[in-house]
Amino acid sequence: MLEILKAVLFGVVEGITEWLPISSTGHMILLNEFVKLDVSADFWDMFLVVIQFGAILAVILLYWKTIWPLGIYRHRKRTRIIWKKDTLNLWGKTIVACIPAAIVGVLLDDWLDEHLYNWLVVAIMLIVVGIAFLIVENTQKDREPVTTELKDLSMRQALIIGLFQLIAAVFPGTSRSGATIIGGLMIGVSRTVAAEFTFILAIPVMAGASLLKMLKFGFHFTGMEAAILGTGMTVAFVVSIVVIRFLMGYIRKHDFKPFGWYRIVLGALVIVYFGLVRGGAL
Numbered sequence: 001m002l003e004i005l006k007a008v009l010f011g012v013v014e015g016i017t018e019w020l021p022i023s024s025t026g027h028m029i030l031l032n033e034f035v036k037l038d039v040s041a042d043f044w045d046m047f048l049v050v051i052q053f054g055a056i057l058a059v060i061l062l063y064w065k066t067i068w069p070l071g072i073y074r075h076r077k078r079t080r081i082i083w084k085k086d087t088l089n090l091w092g093k094t095i096v097a098c099i100p101a102a103i104v105g106v107l108l109d110d111w112l113d114e115h116l117y118n119w120l121v122v123a124i125m126l127i128v129v130g131i132a133f134l135i136v137e138n139t140q141k142d143r144e145p146v147t148t149e150l151k152d153l154s155m156r157q158a159l160i161i162g163l164f165q166l167i168a169a170v171f172p173g174t175s176r177s178g179a180t181i182i183g184g185l186m187i188g189v190s191r192t193v194a195a196e197f198t199f200i201l202a203i204p205v206m207a208g209a210s211l212l213k214m215l216k217f218g219f220h221f222t223g224m225e226a227a228i229l230g231t232g233m234t235v236a237f238v239v240s241i242v243v244i245r246f247l248m249g250y251i252r253k254h255d256f257k258p259f260g261w262y263r264i265v266l267g268a269l270v271i272v273y274f275g276l277v278r279g280g281a282l
Contacts, residue, residue: 003224006037007231010051014232015239018055019199019247021133021178021259022266026122029172030270033119043225045113046217047232053210054233058240059199066090066150067200086151090200093155097162097197098204101169105209108170117172123270125173130263133178136185137255146188150196153189160187161197165205173267176202181256191251199244 013031017024028048037044060067069087073080147153164183168176177198184194221229 003038003228004231006035007228008235009035010037010047011054011232011235012239014051014236015055015058016243017175018052018202018236019177019240019243021129021175021181021256022263023122023126023129023173023175023178024052024055025117026126026173026175029117029119029122037228039225039228042217046213047229049206049213050210050229051232051236052206054236055240056203056206056210057233057237058244059203062241062244063196063200066196067203090150090153093153093158094197094201094204096155097158097165097201098208100162100166101205102208104166104169105212109212112170116170119270119274121171122173123267123274125171126263126267126270129174129178129182130260130267132182133256133260133263136182137257137260140185141255143188145190145193147193148190150193153193153197157184157187157189158197161189161194161201165201175263176205178259178263191256192248195247195251 010028010031013027014024017027025048028051032044037047039047067087067090069084069091071082071084073082147157161180161183164179165176168174168179177195180198180201181191181194184197185191189197
């Protein structure tokens with residue numbers, strides 16, 4: 001029962017941090033330092049990624065009309081199913097944006113886990129990306145965005161945002177949403193469009209990452225492992241619905257500076273705790 005309650009807590013943290021630009025993986029690694037799941041190392045590595053698929057299901061639910069490529073055309077007494085051009089274009093841009101992270105994820109997944117998933121990298125990236133948010137918001141505050149509608153996002157802009165996502169794919173603590181939103185803001189994309197494209201971009205990226213981890217782990221779960229994973233994903237799904245709605249309402253009136261300051265403070269606390277209290281072991 002205790003492990004299920006821990007899974008609920010991990011689901012809440014995942015649902016919040018997956019969409020706010022503060023790094024879900026970083027927070028999950030830090031949470032595990034204080035609230036450890038009683039599971040094997042292999043299951044934990046898989047759980048850390050696959051729990052995010054629960055959060056992705058929230059995007060699918062909330063943006064179903066935007067991402068579903070089929071529509072119904074009615075003319076007089078005739079009704080037929082048609083392909084929605086804007087949606088097909090959106091998926092084309094999404095696929096292009098996914099390519100850099102997909103290549104690196106497949107080729108370097110094990111190496112990244114072994115060498116970069118530690119508190120020092122998380123702390124550095126929390127601070128660096130936090131500072132980047134403050135700089136980008138200050139430099140962009142008096143500029144009108146060039147792209148204010150999701151359908152107007154160009155293939156070039158999508159690829160650039162995908163390259164920024166690559167940073168998050170390599171360095172834990174970056175925040176996938178944080179990196180892509182910063183990239184979008186820097187090339188003239190509005191906060192709303194940058195956030196929406198980030199949400200949609202997460203669908204193939206995290207679905208692919210989850211599938212890769214599941215294949216590596218295998219499907220031989222114990223009853224407790226299945227319960228922990230199912231609980232974490234379900235809670236992440238529910239919390240994500242609330243958080244996505246909150247974020248979209250928030251960014252219409254506010255900038256991302258508070259998240260930048262939060263990241264800097266948290267990164268500093270991580271360095272103090274692990275570097276001084278824990279003796280600095282990676």
